Amino acid sequence: MLHRRDGSSSGWTRRDALSALTASLGFGLAGDALGAAGGSQAAAPVAEGRRPSVAFPKGAVIRSLLADLVPGTLGRGAVLFHEHLSYNNDFFARLGSEAPQRLGSPLAGPFTGRHFMEDLDWMTEELQAAAKDGVSAVVDGGHADMGTDVEFLRLLSNRSGMPIVKGGGYYRQLTYPPRIARMSESELVEELVRHARDQRWGAFGEIGTSDDITPDERKMLRAVGKAHVRTGLPIFSHTANGKAAMHQLDIFEAEGVDFSHLVIGHMCCYFDPNPWREVHAAIAKRGAYVGFDRVGGEQAAADRPRVEMVLAFLDGGHERRALLSSDFSFQASSKRGGGGGVARAVTKFVPMLRERGVQDDVLHRILVDNPRRFLAFVPRRG
Numbered sequence: 001m002l003h004r005r006d007g008s009s010s011g012w013t014r015r016d017a018l019s020a021l022t023a024s025l026g027f028g029l030a031g032d033a034l035g036a037a038g039g040s041q042a043a044a045p046v047a048e049g050r051r052p053s054v055a056f057p058k059g060a061v062i063r064s065l066l067a068d069l070v071p072g073t074l075g076r077g078a079v080l081f082h083e084h085l086s087y088n089n090d091f092f093a094r095l096g097s098e099a100p101q102r103l104g105s106p107l108a109g110p111f112t113g114r115h116f117m118e119d120l121d122w123m124t125e126e127l128q129a130a131a132k133d134g135v136s137a138v139v140d141g142g143h144a145d146m147g148t149d150v151e152f153l154r155l156l157s158n159r160s161g162m163p164i165v166k167g168g169g170y171y172r173q174l175t176y177p178p179r180i181a182r183m184s185e186s187e188l189v190e191e192l193v194r195h196a197r198d199q200r201w202g203a204f205g206e207i208g209t210s211d212d213i214t215p216d217e218r219k220m221l222r223a224v225g226k227a228h229v230r231t232g233l234p235i236f237s238h239t240a241n242g243k244a245a246m247h248q249l250d251i252f253e254a255e256g257v258d259f260s261h262l263v264i265g266h267m268c269c270y271f272d273p274n275p276w277r278e279v280h281a282a283i284a285k286r287g288a289y290v291g292f293d294r295v296g297g298e299q300a301a302a303d304r305p306r307v308e309m310v311l312a313f314l315d316g317g318h319e320r321r322a323l324l325s326s327d328f329s330f331q332a333s334s335k336r337g338g339g340g341g342v343a344r345a346v347t348k349f350v351p352m353l354r355e356r357g358v359q360d361d362v363l364h365r366i367l368v369d370n371p372r373r374f375l376a377f378v379p380r381r382g
């Protein structure tokens with residue numbers, strides 16, 4: 001199916017592009033969008049003329065921290081499947097210790113004092129701005145081993161009115177607590193299932209691997225696969241910028257993971273030696289989602305190759321397997337810090353796709369339908 005118009009709409013202002021997008025998503029630029037997000041804990045009508053083109057299985061829910069939401073009632077806007085809303089500086093100190101810091105890099109320290117994601121007022125403001133920008137729900141991909149605080153996220157969802165889906169689990173070898181090495185796979189499975197229930201996780205993620213997958217990371221992937229089979233919870237992964245994507249798929253497949261509830265992540269900042277076109281297509285053909293989840297950054301130049309990747313993926317007929325998000329992590333990306341904010345995948349990256357002729361129905365599928373299909377699961381007792 002063609003996803004592009006002939007000719008391009010270049011010359012649009014950002015506001016033109018955003019207006020067209022939000023209209024295509026079924027709400028106006030301001031005001032109504034906040035209502036869509038804020039009202040989504042209750043039943044909100046589906047926008048006229050924009051009924052979801054997705055049928056959900058009977059009993060399927062999207063599990064936010066505050067409620068199990070019927071997928072068709074989760075507002076009308078974009079759902080961002082991989083962002084971060086709660087971190088602390090210890091985590092960044094660890095990340096920074098991994099590689100020498102470049103001057104001007106977002107990872108340049110110092111990593112002391114309070115992280116901006118520990119400031120409830122600041123983050124409330126960011127989420128309310130995201131609602132105005134057309135976002136209906138946000139998935140947080142952080143864990144205790146990244147300084148993520150579930151209670152903070154619960155308060156934040158309450159105060160901002162933004163539904164937050166908690167992704168749970170462990171990040172990667174760098175941050176595993178020492179006991180992970182000592183735990184058996186089945187002990188890990190039991191722990192994951194228990195925490196998922198007690199903390200109301202709505203997904204496992206981000207579940208990561210390093211440049212070279214370690215034995216503990218393999219064990220973690222297998223345990224998460226088994227916990228998914230027990231609970232039905234969807235999974236989204238972290239790859240080292242595309243590395244070992246197929247390896248992750250193989251491990252999850254061996255555990256019987258339902259690929260229609262699996263995203264292989266960070267496939268847009270691609271450093272794997274295998275050609276990205278082939279890897280993206282192979283993931284989609286096996287039925288999993290390809291996460292273009294570091295888009296909408298502060299440097300438009302960095303997004304240009306990512307636009308080409310998404311266009312190639314759509315040209316290959318894989319629009320039902322594409323997901324967008326921004327991996328929001330740094331103060332400079334926040335609205336208060338002068339950046340695009342939590343919604344930047346929608347407000348900064350999507351206009352670049354529109355300029356290249358990607359049509360409204362395709363954008364609607366990628367931003368609205370696909371994340372709901374990925375997240376909506378029929379809970380099992382575990």
Ligand SMILES: [Zn+2]
Pocket residue numbers: 206208238239266
């Ligand atoms: Zn990640």
